[in-house]
Amino acid sequence: MREIPRSLQSLMTEKKRIPDYKVYAYKVSVDPFSKIIKGQEVCSPLDITDYCSEIGWSPVQLTFTLKDVEGGIFHPDSGMYKDYLADGCCIRLKEGDTRLPESQWVWTFTGSIKGQLGWIKTRKTRQTEAKVSVYARDNALAWKKRLMTTKEYSMGTDLGIMFGDIAFTMGLTEPEVRVPKTLGRNFYFKTNQIAQKAPWESLNTILETVMQVPFFDGEGKLACWSKNLNRESNLILPDFYQVHAVEVVSQTGDAYNKVRVVFLDANLSKVESPYQKLGQAEITTGFFTFEEKLPCYWSEDRKQRASGTTMKTIKGVNDNLIPVGTESYQENDLYHGTITVTISMWVPMLVALLLIGYVAATLVLPDKVVVGGAIISGGITIPVGRLAQAGFLAGIMIIMMCLGSAQYEIWGTPYDLVYLEKQTIAIVDGLNYWDENELKIENDFIGTHDWCDTIATTELCFQQSVSKPRRLIIDDYLGLEIGDIVQLPDGRKFFINDMKKNIKRGQTPVLDISGFKVLTY
Amino acid sequence: MSLRKIIDWQIAAADGQLFGTIASPFYQYYDIAGQWTWACDVDIGKDEVLRNVPVATSSREIIYAQEGMPVALNQMGPNKYAITGLSKKVQSTTHIIYVSFDDAFGRIVNTVTKGFIYRPVTYGELGTLLHGFGYGSLPYGARGKFDMQGNLVELLRSY
Numbered sequence: 001m002r003e004i005p006r007s008l009q010s011l012m013t014e015k016k017r018i019p020d021y022k023v024y025a026y027k028v029s030v031d032p033f034s035k036i037i038k039g040q041e042v043c044s045p046l047d048i049t050d051y052c053s054e055i056g057w058s059p060v061q062l063t064f065t066l067k068d069v070e071g072g073i074f075h076p077d078s079g080m081y082k083d084y085l086a087d088g089c090c091i092r093l094k095e096g097d098t099r100l101p102e103s104q105w106v107w108t109f110t111g112s113i114k115g116q117l118g119w120i121k122t123r124k125t126r127q128t129e130a131k132v133s134v135y136a137r138d139n140a141l142a143w144k145k146r147l148m149t150t151k152e153y154s155m156g157t158d159l160g161i162m163f164g165d166i167a168f169t170m171g172l173t174e175p176e177v178r179v180p181k182t183l184g185r186n187f188y189f190k191t192n193q194i195a196q197k198a199p200w201e202s203l204n205t206i207l208e209t210v211m212q213v214p215f216f217d218g219e220g221k222l223a224c225w226s227k228n229l230n231r232e233s234n235l236i237l238p239d240f241y242q243v244h245a246v247e248v249v250s251q252t253g254d255a256y257n258k259v260r261v262v263f264l265d266a267n268l269s270k271v272e273s274p275y276q277k278l279g280q281a282e283i284t285t286g287f288f289t290f291e292e293k294l295p296c297y298w299s300e301d302r303k304q305r306a307s308g309t310t311m312k313t314i315k316g317v318n319d320n321l322i323p324v325g326t327e328s329y330q331e332n333d334l335y336h337g338t339i340t341v342t343i344s345m346w347v348p349m350l351v352a353l354l355l356i357g358y359v360a361a362t363l364v365l366p367d368k369v370v371v372g373g374a375i376i377s378g379g380i381t382i383p384v385g386r387l388a389q390a391g392f393l394a395g396i397m398i399i400m401m402c403l404g405s406a407q408y409e410i411w412g413t414p415y416d417l418v419y420l421e422k423q424t425i426a427i428v429d430g431l432n433y434w435d436e437n438e439l440k441i442e443n444d445f446i447g448t449h450d451w452c453d454t455i456a457t458t459e460l461c462f463q464q465s466v467s468k469p470r471r472l473i474i475d476d477y478l479g480l481e482i483g484d485i486v487q488l489p490d491g492r493k494f495f496i497n498d499m500k501k502n503i504k505r506g507q508t509p510v511l512d513i514s515g516f517k518v519l520t521y
Numbered sequence: 522m523s524l525r526k527i528i529d530w531q532i533a534a535a536d537g538q539l540f541g542t543i544a545s546p547f548y549q550y551y552d553i554a555g556q557w558t559w560a561c562d563v564d565i566g567k568d569e570v571l572r573n574v575p576v577a578t579s580s581r582e583i584i585y586a587q588e589g590m591p592v593a594l595n596q597m598g599p600n601k602y603a604i605t606g607l608s609k610k611v612q613s614t615t616h617i618i619y620v621s622f623d624d625a626f627g628r629i630v631n632t633v634t635k636g637f638i639y640r641p642v643t644y645g646e647l648g649t650l651l652h653g654f655g656y657g658s659l660p661y662g663a664r665g666k667f668d669m670q671g672n673l674v675e676l677l678r679s680y
Contacts (some may be wrong), residue, residue, distance in 0.1 A: 028674030156616060263608060271611060273587035413641065415664070419593050420613035421540070429619040429630045453632075454615055460620055461627050521620065521627030 001102045002218060004479045005104045011097050013238055013479055017508050018098040019476070022105075023049045025084035025091050026186040028112070033137070036090055036221045038111065045092075046084045048238050055093075055503040059215070059361060059482050062093055062109045062137045068119070068128035076117045076130075085216055091112050091134040092220070095478055095503075106306055106478050110220030111136045137216040143170065143200040150202070153192045155266075158182040159445060159518065162194070167222055178223035183210045188447030211458045215482055224484020227462045229495065230520045231489035235480060244490065247471035255467030256439040257428040261456040263446035268417035275413050283341050284405045285317060285325070296410050299338040305334040309412030315455050317406045319342055322398065329404065339408055351396055358392035361385050383419035423448060426456035427463070441461060461521050468517040470494050476501055476509040485518055486519040493518035537596025540608050541565035543588050550575060563604065564596060564637075566612040577605045587666065612636070614669060638667045638675060650676070 004012075011017055024045035032042040048066065051074075066074055066085075073080045077230040083089070090112055096105025110133040118131040122388040139145070148169070153162050160183040161307045167177050183206070194202045203214045203222075237243065242311040285292055298304040311329035318324065324342040332338055362385065425434070441459065446452050472486065472494050480486065494515045501509040543565040550560035550573050559576045565582035574594065586592065594602040621630045642663045648656030650665070650673055654661035658674075666674040 008585070265613065269611075269613075271589060271591065272664075273590060274664050275641070276587075313570070344612065414587075416607075418608070419610040421610045422613045424616040424618065425621055426618045429621040449614070449616055455619060456616075457629065460618075461622075464622050464627065507613055517625075519622060519625060519627055521622075521629065 002108075002479045004106050005100075007100055008096060008103050008478065011099065012396070012479075013241070014288060017475070018166065019506075019508050020096055020098045020105075020255070021049065022047060022094045022102065023052045023055070024094070025081070025089060025093065027083050027426075028088050028090050028091055029083065029086075031090075032171070032345065033090060033112075033220060034171070034176055036092070038173075038175050041106065043482055048084075055200060056500065057482070057503055057509075058145060058498065058500040059109075059218070060139065062091065062111060062134040064131055064132050064233050064401075066117075066130040068130060071128050072118060072121075072242055074117065077117055079119075083289050084111060085117050085130070085132065086197070087113060087254075088113055090220075091132070091220075097506075102419075105150075106517035108218040108478060109134070109136075110216070110218060111139070114139070127293050129404075133519050136450055138200055138214075139219055146198060147196045148194075148195045148199055148202065149196055155187050155192075157187050157192070157421065159185045159187065159206050159209055162192070163203060166194075166199055166202050166206075170224055174296065176221050178217065178221045179207075179212075179214070183207075185445075186447070189264075189444070190266075191462040202256065205443060206445065208441065208443050209451075209455070211455060211510075212371055213483065217481060221309065223273065223481075225481070227459050229461060229465060229485070229518050231485065233493055234484035236487045237489055238519050239489045241489075242475040244473040244475075244487070245471070249469040249471050249514075251467055254437045256437050256460075256463035257431055258436045258438040259426045259456050259460040259463060260423055260438055260440045261424040261426075261446065261452050261459070262421060262440065262442045263452055264444050265420040265422055266447060267420075269420050270415050272307075272413050272415040273419050275308075278304070278309065278410045278412050278414060280314075280407065281339050282407050282410045283317075283339065284407055285341055290348070292321050292341040292343075293343075294339045295336055296339055296408075298412070298414060302335055304414055305360075305416065306412040307334075309337055311339060312409045312411055314407040314409055315405070317343075319406075327408070329408070329410070337410060339410075341406060354392045354395045355510075358389055358396070361392060362390040369426050396445075396509070399468075402429055422452065424449065424452040424456040426453075428460070461519055465495060465516050465519045466497075469497075470515055470517050472513040476511040476515065480511070480513075486513065537602075539594040539596075540610060540612065541592060541594060542611055543586055543590050543592055544570050545588065547576070554662060561570065561604070563592060563602075565594075566615075575603050577603045589666075599677050619674060634669045636669050639670070640664065640667065642676075646673075 004464050012211065025048050026036050026041060028043045029042050030043040035041050051066050051069070052064045053067060072078065074082065074085055078083055088109065090105055093109040094105045095108045100383065113132065114135055121128045123489045128287065130295050150162060150166060160181050162325070163179060164181055166176060194205065197205065207214055207224055212420065213227065214222060214224050217223045279296050280440040281294050281296050283292050283294055298306045309331050317327055324340060327339070327341045329339050330337055439459065443456070446455065480496060480499065482496055482498065484496045486496060495511065495512050495518050496515045498514040499511055501511045543561055544564040545562035547559050547561045549557040551557045561569045561575050563574045565571055586607060591608040592610040593606045596604045597603050612649055617633045618629055618633060619631040620627050628643045642650060642665050643658060645660065647659045647663070652657050663676060665676050668674055
């Protein structure tokens with residue numbers, strides 16, 4: 001609802017209004033929109049009211065015919081005032097009452113001219129006129145088509161901060177933004193950005209989280225209206241207010257009866273794979289290797305995470321004749337563990353002793369010779385020292401044979417962390433599957449299921465209301481804007497979706513409101 | 522419906538990317554000529570599971586992915602999808618709010634939470650999930666698909 005001075009408000013609701021208006025053209029090449037809206041323009045605007053006729057107004061477009069009675073002052077190439085009506089020039093409409101000073105009036109349209117003015121001089125009628133169409137500020141490629149990426153915002157930052165930053169990036173100044181600086185909703189992700197989206201779409205995305213929709217108001221300021229229909233009416237028409245018609249408009253399209261709102265949970269969640277073999281290892285031990293450590297990763301690229309890992313011994317170091325050591329496994333971190341094989345101290349000590357004995361047997365022990373025979377002298381030699389050597393050698397070889405290779409497998413549950421996609425579906429009760437008509441909303445700034453539930457239910461209620469279009473024709477009320485709820489004296493409520501009126505001098509304009517019946521829940 | 526809406530639907534349809542979770546072990550999918558490719562079933566969160574979804578070429582890491590892992594699917598044709606990679610998001614819970622509307626008011630009739638959780642079967646469940654078989658019929662490490670109320674929907678086959 002547009003703020004209007006009390007004096008003007010009382011005139012509109014208590015007395016018969018004597019309407020008046022002014023149309024101003026501004027040189028944007030001299031004064032940017034921000035200065036114009038703040039009333040700080042350097043170059044005085046051109047009052048073109050007297051030249052204007054057939055003024056058609058809607059919140060998004062202003063059209064009028066410019067009677068060029070002086071024969072060419074608005075000519076796009078050679079006219080004296082061509083700089084006021086060139087591409088991008090600002091046109092503003094101010095409406096009020098003749099009995100009030102202009103300072104008490106309100107701006108009901110601020111927009112810019114797109115492209116070249118249509119200008120015609122007719123020989124037959126000797127008339128020179130220009131057709132002018134002015135569009136609201138958001139009707140620009142810069143807002144709708146160009147893609148932008150915002151800076152990053154940390155968790156806990158209010159969404160309104162990002163909204164404001166986008167608006168400022170688009171050249172708006174603080175007085176040009178009517179949306180509150182804080183929206184009461186915070187970011188849930190650690191880092192938050194909008195990537196490669198049009199600025200207008202970005203603003204929509206942010207406001208979607210609080211069930212609002214952006215628009216530029218009549219003053220040229222960025223504002224928003226709410227989809228929440230559970231609110232007070234913005235205007236309750238008094239009994240005597242002139243209501244020309246109430247129309248129940250035919251509705252032929254399919255209404256949305258199912259709303260799906262999808263969001264990503266900000267917390268990463270564990271997704272586990274089945275318990276499985278993560279890796280295997282083979283170790284060869286030696287006499288004097290007291291401890292063998294072998295790191296074992298769950299994947300070749302060392303990025304796989306796993307939990308609950310254990311070691312399975314395929315062939316252990318103790319699987320042979322004599323147990324020679326111990327084998328153990330320890331999980332080091334999320335990505336790998338270590339297999340440790342420890343050879344008992346007695347193994348190298350015993351080997352060393354046996355070696356010493358073997359050498360000693362060679363050096364110290366004499367070989368006894370046993371001679372025997374009956375007919376011919378001769379015989380065999382039994383080298384007693386070699387027997388001792390053989391004993392030592394056998395000991396060494398047994399230990400050698402016991403030491404060797406061991407094989408192990410590491411088993412566990414690999415997992416990864418992923419975002420959970422959660423959703424809320426608000427649906428009209430009792431629908432058949434083939435009757436469903438779904439509206440899908442995806443918004444990653446929604447943080448919780450409760451929040452999502454509210455959006456889905458509000459949107460469904462809004463869409464159900466949209467399916468009951470109404471048309472209301474009343475005497476003009478300057479305070480009304482898109483998104484307002486008007487209440488008739490009998491209590492019926494209308495949501496304003498669009499408005500239009502024709503402005504003529506000396507006549508109270510008739511406001512043609514398109515909207516829908518308000519359903520609440 | 523407006524032309525804009527129809528265009529939006531077409532754009533959304535052309536975008537053609539889906540996300541889901543692997544719902545079966547990988548198997549060889551044969552065409553009529555006997556040529557085969559790796560494929561699996563994918564749960565995309567709808568009532569019906571997508572069957573025989575082939576794996577895009579050179580996606581070795583997907584072949585080694587297991588049931589329950591999130592994957593991304595790209596559209597090959599009007600009704601055909603292929604698994605093109607692993608996904609960083611997985612479908613989780615859904616709140617369904619049933620709203621009844623009369624002439625002027627809407628009223629929330631019922632709220633239901635749906636969704637599935639893929640998780641290993643707990644030690645206690647190993648002995649109770651298969652009625653009549655007792656402890657020991659399921660191996661340790663078996664995994665199952667459970668609904669939000671904790672009821673077993675199905676046992677996954679890759680245990």
